[in-house]
Amino acid sequence: MSAPIIHMENIKKHYGNVIALNGVTFDLRAGECHCLLGDNGAGKSTFIKTMSGVHKPTEGSITFEGKPLSFGSPRDAMEAGIATVFQDLAMIPLMSVTRNFFMGREPTKGRGLFKRFDIDHANEITMAEMRKMGINLRGPDQAVGTLSGGERQTVAIARAVYFGAKVLILDEPTSALGVRQTSNVLATIKRVREQGIGVVFISHNVRHAMAVGDRFTVVNRGQTLGTATRGEITASQLQDMMAGGQEMAALEGSLGGTI
Amino acid sequence: MSIDSIGRADERIKSESVVTKLMKRPELGAIGGVILVTLFFMITADRTMFTLSGIMNFMTPAAQLGILGIAAAMLMIGGEFDLSIGSMVAFAGMMFGVFVVNVGMPLMLAIPLTLALAAALGATNGMIVLRTGLPSFIVTLAGLFVLRGASLVGLKIFTGGSTQLRGIREAVEGDFMAPLFSGDAFGFIMRWLAEAGIVDSFKSGVPKVPGIPVEIIWFIVFALIATYVLLRTPAGNWIFATGGDALAAQNSGVPVRRVKISLFMLTAVAAALVAIITVMDAGSTDARRGFMKEFEAIIAAVIGGCLLTGGYGSAIGAFFGAIIFGMVTIGLTYTRFDQDWFQVFLGAMLLLAVIFNNVIRRRVTGER
Numbered sequence: 001m002s003a004p005i006i007h008m009e010n011i012k013k014h015y016g017n018v019i020a021l022n023g024v025t026f027d028l029r030a031g032e033c034h035c036l037l038g039d040n041g042a043g044k045s046t047f048i049k050t051m052s053g054v055h056k057p058t059e060g061s062i063t064f065e066g067k068p069l070s071f072g073s074p075r076d077a078m079e080a081g082i083a084t085v086f087q088d089l090a091m092i093p094l095m096s097v098t099r100n101f102f103m104g105r106e107p108t109k110g111r112g113l114f115k116r117f118d119i120d121h122a123n124e125i126t127m128a129e130m131r132k133m134g135i136n137l138r139g140p141d142q143a144v145g146t147l148s149g150g151e152r153q154t155v156a157i158a159r160a161v162y163f164g165a166k167v168l169i170l171d172e173p174t175s176a177l178g179v180r181q182t183s184n185v186l187a188t189i190k191r192v193r194e195q196g197i198g199v200v201f202i203s204h205n206v207r208h209a210m211a212v213g214d215r216f217t218v219v220n221r222g223q224t225l226g227t228a229t230r231g232e233i234t235a236s237q238l239q240d241m242m243a244g245g246q247e248m249a250a251l252e253g254s255l256g257g258t259i
Numbered sequence: 260m261s262i263d264s265i266g267r268a269d270e271r272i273k274s275e276s277v278v279t280k281l282m283k284r285p286e287l288g289a290i291g292g293v294i295l296v297t298l299f300f301m302i303t304a305d306r307t308m309f310t311l312s313g314i315m316n317f318m319t320p321a322a323q324l325g326i327l328g329i330a331a332a333m334l335m336i337g338g339e340f341d342l343s344i345g346s347m348v349a350f351a352g353m354m355f356g357v358f359v360v361n362v363g364m365p366l367m368l369a370i371p372l373t374l375a376l377a378a379a380l381g382a383t384n385g386m387i388v389l390r391t392g393l394p395s396f397i398v399t400l401a402g403l404f405v406l407r408g409a410s411l412v413g414l415k416i417f418t419g420g421s422t423q424l425r426g427i428r429e430a431v432e433g434d435f436m437a438p439l440f441s442g443d444a445f446g447f448i449m450r451w452l453a454e455a456g457i458v459d460s461f462k463s464g465v466p467k468v469p470g471i472p473v474e475i476i477w478f479i480v481f482a483l484i485a486t487y488v489l490l491r492t493p494a495g496n497w498i499f500a501t502g503g504d505a506l507a508a509q510n511s512g513v514p515v516r517r518v519k520i521s522l523f524m525l526t527a528v529a530a531a532l533v534a535i536i537t538v539m540d541a542g543s544t545d546a547r548r549g550f551m552k553e554f555e556a557i558i559a560a561v562i563g564g565c566l567l568t569g570g571y572g573s574a575i576g577a578f579f580g581a582i583i584f585g586m587v588t589i590g591l592t593y594t595r596f597d598q599d600w601f602q603v604f605l606g607a608m609l610l611l612a613v614i615f616n617n618v619i620r621r622r623v624t625g626e627r
Contacts, residue, residue: 075512090510092503094570094620103500104512106493116491 003066004029005198006051006082006167011060013046020046021057022222028167028198033189035201035209038219039242044202047219048169051200052084053077065166083160084169087176091152093145097137098126100144101159129158133188150181154188161192168192169200174208186212204242206235218242285564286576288615292562292583292608300586304593311458312468313593315475321585322478323533325578327552328559329478329485330529332577334522335560336489338502338569339395341526343384343402344556348549349410351377351531356424356544357417359431366436374531380406381527385520395523403553411546428542441539443470474536478578481529485574498522502569558605559584562612566620583608 004027013021021043028034038044049055051062053071062069064080071077074084091100102122109118123140130137133154144152153173160168170189174182189212193199203209209216217227218241225241300308307313327344334341351373358369384402388395414422431437438444446469452458453466460466489495500508501518509515530549538544561567562583563576587605591598 074510078512086510088507090504090507092500092507092570094503094566095499099496099499103496103508106496108493116487117493117496119491 002029004063005065007063008051009061009063011047011050011057011062013050013055014058020222021050023060024219024222024224026051026217026224026227028200030166030198031193031196032214033193033199033201033212035203035213035216036219037203037206037209037216037238037242039204042219042242043222044204044219045171046222048084048171048200048202051077051167052082052169078163081164081166082169083163083165083167084171085153085156085160085173086171089152089156091144091156094143096141097130097144097147097155098122098140100155101126101129101162105163125162129162130155133158133191134184148181149177150184153177153181153185157185157188157192161195161197165197167198167200169202171202172204173201174203174205182208206238206242209238210235285571285573285616285619286579287564288612288619289563289576289579289583292612293579293586296583296586296590300590300593303596304590308590308593315468315472317585317589318475318478318582319472319585320588321582322472322474323537324552324555324559324584325478325581326474326481326529326533327526327556328563328577328581328584329481329574330526331553331556332560332563332565332572332574333485333489333498334526335557335565335567335569336502336572337498337519337522338505339385339388339519339522340399340557341381341384341402341523342396342399342553343406344526344530345549345552345554346403346406346410347377347380347527347530348534348537348552349544349546350380350406350413351527351534352538352544352548353410353413353417353424353546355531355535355538356427357413360424360426361417363430366431366434366440370436370440370535373535374528377527377531378524381524382520384527385523388523389516389519399553407546410548414544414546422547423543423545425543427538427544431539437539438473440473440536442473444473444476446470474533477532477536478581482574482578489574494518499570502571504570555584558609561616562608564612564616564619566616567613571620580612 007027009025011021011024011026012019024043024047026034026036026047036044036047046055050057053074053076056070064082069080071080071082077084090103092103095103098119107118107121107125108115109121110116126140127137135151135154138146144155147155157168157170157173173185173189177185186208189199189201193212199212201209201213214230215227216230216233216238218225218238220242228238308317327348331341331344354376355369355373358364358372359366362369364372380402384395384399387393388398391398411422414424418424431441443449449458449466449468449470453460453464458466458468489498497508497513497515497518500511500513501515505515530552533552534544534548537548559580560572560577562580563573563578565572565576584605587608588601591601591604
């Protein structure tokens with residue numbers, strides 16, 4: 001296996017006297033999907049915000065492409081090739097897919113006063129990139145508001161990929177989606193991975209993680225409980241680790257094993 | 260996904276009809292409105308309304324409002340309001356009058372200085388909105404009163420007690436820049452057309468319409484530039500994005516603050532431009548100049564398809580919205596209706612436009 005693109009060792013993050021992360025270790029290789037699992041409040045969000053440059057870790061080291069690294073801002077992380085698709089997606093429903101796709105990074109043609117948004121080129125790229133992800137748009141001027149949640153997620157992912165992401169962090173991409181849309185997004189993740197991009201998939205849904213993940217890391221109470229490779233671990237073992245074992249087993253028993 | 264189904268989707272793209280495409284444009288309502296209002300006046304109004312001089316008659320106020328309306332539309336698309344533009348017309352008019360009459364500046368200095376000071380006031384509005392995070396509605400409402408009051412007080416100081424400053428026409432007479440901001444343009448074309456018998460002329464051979472009032476030229480040029488900027492430049496995309504969702508835009512690298520401040524500066528400069536044109540035309544300025552224009556400009560923008568929530572609209576829509584406004588204001592004098600129906604008419608138009616826009620927006624975005 002190749003060396004990891006990003007390696008985060010023993011990351012700690014304190015907010016005043018609150019310890020949000022207390023030693024998280026995580027690495028990601030090109031072309032793999034590494035799932036970060038944890039229940040609400042486990043520290044997943046804080047951790048990805050550290051990875052995407054929003055927060056600076058209190059302690060611990062980040063190595064990106066073999067070099068130690070410290071991001072000053074999310075912009076730095078983006079430029080280095082770490083793209084994050086947050087749950088709100090940074091999409092504007094009233095605007096067309098193309099305009100959303102190139103928001104803030106519009107291709108231009110012409111010079112000086114006549115420098116203009118090259119909309120034809122942008123439309124072509126958008127259609128092509130979306131087709132690669134398996135979504136056939138009615139037209140590049142279709143408003144994002146008319147897309148389903150899964151399709152919007154895909155636009156956000158396609159945008160990150162197009163703009164050169166090496167690491168793609170997906171924050172709960174399937175949490176608000178229906179069954180069909182979830183499978184579409186999971187299929188998109190597979191496609192992205194096949195292009196050699198490392199995907200960090202954050203979820204608290206073990207089944208979704210098992211569907212695409214190569215490795216699984218569980219976070220609980222701000223600490224990593226360990227990393228398992230696909231095939232080494234079962235869904236219910238992961239579930240137990242996430243919830244913290246004992247109590248969950250008891251709860252699950254009383255619920256008849258439906259969770 | 261098979262190649263096959265991709266091919267099918269391509270066919271679907273081609274099949275989108277021109278009508279559906281048109282239905283998606285925000286200015287559709289305003290164009291429909293212009294057609295309706297034109298039909299209405301064709302039936303009810305005196306025939307002279309649609310002669311060349313009649314058209315100039317209603318296009319002149321339409322242009323004066325339209326310059327404000329287009330700027331207001333761009334700001335609304337960017338997600339903010341500016342209620343201070345009407346008062347800004349009075350304040351800029353006062354500044355311009357004082358520069359020209361009291362200080363005796365040539366237009367070459369007075370005009371850029373007036374525009375620059377207005378831009379600075381616009382930037383201040385924007386800065387306050389961004390710093391405080393308060394709705395621009397409230398911040399600029401304060402501006403509405405402050406600037407109106409300041410114009411009143413200022414005029415009294417500079418004229419020694421009067422609220423009207425006279426002598427502007429005399430002061431700018433013969434200035435080489437004056438024809439750009441006052442009077443009629445393309446007079447030679449009109450004379451030529453009159454000689455050829457294409458347009459009406461008086462017995463002396465002088466055309467009945469001596470030229471196109473300059474504000475109409477400014478209005479059309481501004482509408483074209485604004486439309487180009489909105490639809491074909493990165494800045495246009497930033498304006499839509501900023502108004503659509505400022506946080507999402509910010510996270511995607513759009514300079515949201517710069518966009519908003521620039522738009523506030525634009526509305527203020529548009530107000531100053533209207534002030535300069537109308538003050539030079541009237542030869543004097545007073546504290547009531549631009550009264551209620553802030554609301555009329557917003558109405559023109561809304562009739563033109565702008566959503567009150569931002570992120571959607573068009574400059575060309577505001578262009579037509581302003582023309583509707585001009586036609587209704589002036590048109591009623593050509594009919595036998597009482598002129599004062601005009602406000603009733605506008606209120607009804609506004610309500611209709613808002614309802615219509617809402618429906619269209621739902622269709623376009625598939626909001627459920």
